[in-house]
Amino acid sequence: MKKRKKNFSGKGKWDKTPRPEEGAVKAKKHLGQHFLTDESIAERIAGTLGFSGYSKVLEIGPGMGVLTKYLLQKEAEVHVVEIDTESVMxxxxxxxxxxxxxxxxxxxxxxxxxxxxxxxxAVIGNFPYNISSQIVFKVLENRQLVPEFSGMFQKEVALRICETHGSKTYGILSVLVQAFYEAEYLFTVPPSVFNPPPKVDSGVLRLRRKDNIELPCDERLFFRVVKMAFGQRRKTLRNSLKSFNLPDNVREDTIFGQRPEQLSTEAFIDLTLKIQPYAISDQR
Structure with missing residues (x-):
């Protein structure tokens, strides 16, 4: 029986980076592919879905199916979406x-x-870092159909999504996601369980849609206000939202003297309601 050769990194250490099996898909840098190699973590991610009120699951970027096989063990109809032709094959x-x-x-x-x-x-996956925020926005656009969303992000992005107001990392994604979903950071994943290993830790989160996702304010205006506020996050809202040309008596409200990271999602809704009578809601 032929022994498998150990891999020497040339730096005085044995290289523990997992090597792809024969016939495996080669990770492509331009697609941001980092294939998960740890079966226990894949099983744990699959277990984050509750399968309450739905029976269909869409996995984004399955690669070689390390997460897929555990999803297929659930009582659910699993679909996968993959842009890489080699992975599809x-x-x-x-x-x-x-x-x-x-x-x-x-x-x-x-x-x-x-x-x-x-x-x-439900939507789930080991998401490419380079498009993970865009994936979240796409889910928000389809939130009426997506009651649950979970998966792996770059750790700092996952933490930002789940962050509450008052933090420097609290931002656009935090507010918009938490307006419609309960966000929960679940656990951290080290680079060593990927091939190739990323340069940063990953984080797994879960979003569960709120019972009521109808905002009491104009939704399009809400998105616009949040994005404008954090677009100049070092300024007070009185200055960052200046383009709304609000009357002086409105701008004197104490809320306009705060910075965006000081406002909870509910406070941003209140802010939008104050602006709404003076704004054109069909613009962002």
Whole structure:
């Protein structure tokens, strides 16, 4: 029996970086691929979904299916969306029970109403760092159909999404996500369990949609106010929202003397209600 050679890094240490198996997909830097190699973590991520009120799941960027196989053990109809042709070929060959449910598409551009119709479905994945924020915004656009969302992000992004007001890392994603979902940071994942290893820690979070996602203010204006406020986060709201040309008696309200990170999601809703009579809500 031929022994497997140990890999020497040339720096006086044995290189413990996991090597891809024969026939495995090569990670592509331009797609931000870092394949999870730790089975226990994959199983743990799959276990973050509660499967309450829905029976369909969409996994983003399954790669070689380390998370997929644990999702398939659940009582759910699993769909995967993958932009990498090589990964699609691997999944097609190794996961025959996914036949007809592998979508070779760009998640950010694809309309999944043709797949799920008006049915509820969860979204999960080991998300590429370079588009993770865009994935969150896409989920927010489809929040009426997505009751649960969980997965792995760069740790600082996951923490930012779950952060509460008063923190320097609290920002646009924090406010917009928490307006519609309960956000929970679950656990941290080290670089060593990926191939290739990223340069930073990863973090797994879970979002569960609130019972009531109807805002009492104009929704489009709410998004606009939040983005404008954090666009100049060092300024008070009186200055960052100056373009609304609010009357002096409105601008004198104490809320306008605060900075955006001081406002909770509920306070941003109140702020939007104060601005609403004077703003054009169909602009962002």
């Amino acid at each position: 691997y999944l097609t060959e190794n996961f025959p029970n996914l036949h007809g449910r592998i979508h070779e598409q760009d998640f950010l551009k694809y309309d999944f109403s043709g797949v799920f119709g008006k049915e509820q479905y």
